Amino acid sequence: MSEALCAVTRAYQEYMEFTEEQLCGRCIPCMAAAPMIIDVLERLRRGDATAADVDQLERICAEVYVTALCKHGQKAVANLSQAVKDYREAFSLHAEAKRCPERSCTEILRYQINPERCTQCDRCREVCPAGAVVGEPYVPYRADNYPYVIIQEKCTRCSACLEVCADKAIEVV
Numbered sequence: 001m002s003e004a005l006c007a008v009t010r011a012y013q014e015y016m017e018f019t020e021e022q023l024c025g026r027c028i029p030c031m032a033a034a035p036m037i038i039d040v041l042e043r044l045r046r047g048d049a050t051a052a053d054v055d056q057l058e059r060i061c062a063e064v065y066v067t068a069l070c071k072h073g074q075k076a077v078a079n080l081s082q083a084v085k086d087y088r089e090a091f092s093l094h095a096e097a098k099r100c101p102e103r104s105c106t107e108i109l110r111y112q113i114n115p116e117r118c119t120q121c122d123r124c125r126e127v128c129p130a131g132a133v134v135g136e137p138y139v140p141y142r143a144d145n146y147p148y149v150i151i152q153e154k155c156t157r158c159s160a161c162l163e164v165c166a167d168k169a170i171e172v173v
Contacts, residue, residue: 006102007087008094011080012041018076030073033064037080044091047098047108054091058084103172106157110173113148117169120148124161124170130154133161 005013019034040057043049061081068074084091093099098108113124113133120138125148132155135148150161150170161170 007090011083022072027069029067044094123164127160
């Protein structure tokens with residue numbers, strides 16, 4: 001797996017690989033837990049989960065480990081449980097702060113414009129395919145220049161604005 005992926009995304013991909021290739025369907029604990037585990041991991045990646053969901057994920061893994069009938073199911077939940085333990089901070093950031101420390105979960109990334117760095121050159125607004133950047137170019141004789149902002153609901157996180165901003169005023173949080 002790529003090092004650029006965060007722990008949550010890696011855990012999600014590894015568990016999805018297990019469900020697609022090794023989940024046999026003969027074991028009720030694995031079959032019952034798989035949709036719940038996938039749901040929690042997807043909500044973590046989107047930033048919709050809570051700290052209680054991370055705790056629930058650990059409980060589900062512990063229960064499946066004890067009750068699973070095959071080594072494949074036990075290994076999958078053991079790996080997931082170990083990932084949560086080893087990367088607890090990353091899982092907590094996804095759940096509580098709605099942030100991805102590696103900035104690889106694009107669903108929870110937010111782009112924002114730092115008004116102190118922004119020179120209101122208008123390049124970001126011009127290149128935004130979604131029309132998420134609003135504001136006005138700087139006009140020296142006007143006192144009411146509207147600063148640039150990014151409307152999060154419209155932003156597709158395409159990074160076009162980052163690439164054209166020479167002032168590094170656009171921040172990814």
